Amino acid sequence: MSQSNGTAQKGRTLKFHILRFDPQLKGDKPRMETFEIEEQDSMTIFIGLNEIRKKYDASLQFDFVCRAGICGSCGMVINGRPDLACRTLTNTFPDGEITLLPLPAFELIGDLSVDTGKFMRNMSERMENWIHEEPDAEPRKLTVLEEKMDPDVATEIYELDRCIECGCCVSACGTARMRKDFLGAVGFMHVARFEMDPRDKRTDEDWYDLIGDDDGVFGCMSLMGCEDNCPKDLPHQNRIAYLRRKMVSAGT
Numbered sequence: 001m002s003q004s005n006g007t008a009q010k011g012r013t014l015k016f017h018i019l020r021f022d023p024q025l026k027g028d029k030p031r032m033e034t035f036e037i038e039e040q041d042s043m044t045i046f047i048g049l050n051e052i053r054k055k056y057d058a059s060l061q062f063d064f065v066c067r068a069g070i071c072g073s074c075g076m077v078i079n080g081r082p083d084l085a086c087r088t089l090t091n092t093f094p095d096g097e098i099t100l101l102p103l104p105a106f107e108l109i110g111d112l113s114v115d116t117g118k119f120m121r122n123m124s125e126r127m128e129n130w131i132h133e134e135p136d137a138e139p140r141k142l143t144v145l146e147e148k149m150d151p152d153v154a155t156e157i158y159e160l161d162r163c164i165e166c167g168c169c170v171s172a173c174g175t176a177r178m179r180k181d182f183l184g185a186v187g188f189m190h191v192a193r194f195e196m197d198p199r200d201k202r203t204d205e206d207w208y209d210l211i212g213d214d215d216g217v218f219g220c221m222s223l224m225g226c227e228d229n230c231p232k233d234l235p236h237q238n239r240i241a242y243l244r245r246k247m248v249s250a251g252t
Helices: 046-057 116-127 151-161 174-178 185-195 204-211 235-252
Strands: 011-019 031-038 074-079 081-084 097-101 107-111 114-117
Touching: 011 046, 046 097, 046 204, 097 235, 114 116, 116 185, 185 204, 185 235, 204 235
Parallel strands: 011 097
Antiparallel strands: 011 031, 074 081, 074 097, 107 114
16 A cells, blocks of 8 residues: 555556547547556656656657646546646555546647647636726826735635636536536636625626626536535635625626
């Protein structure tokens, strides 16, 4: 049995079963390939993938930037659950069998690499993810200081701002798999963040026009795959329920 502190079993062999497919390569077909490597102490899925790419196949495609669970680039399906490769220890899999698939619901670039950026950009533009001031307000001068914000409100906003847009919540969402225009939990976190920001002057009616339909909060089936698979443990269930109550009030 592997240890929870990251210590590997001496001489244990890991088997990585990885989906391989390059949609840009004419004639290529999806297939599973298996690679065997020796487990090292504190080895993560990310480290294992780099080992495979170095020793066996330099063409293996997967994404990474920060390697610290901050950028969200290395999201993938690990043994059936969306998660970050850089923070998932190999010793959490007692049998040493690890199956890796690309995140569903996003455009496949190749192998384990998907284009989450296109989805996130469309979501941000749809939600107009910037502070909206009063319609007739004068442009703010650089020398004008913002009003002080209540520390408790700032803390709540920061909590929602921890979303790294990795796409794990979208991939774990049943509604997102069936409804291509569904906003998804990542979008609801953005809405909740701006809705509680006192600097943003949008009303409940404004938000209702954006998310008060089946492609918004009323399309959520409350399966809570988003909260169960969020690498940052964000309060999706709480925020979605809150937004639903607000939208019901705004729509009546």
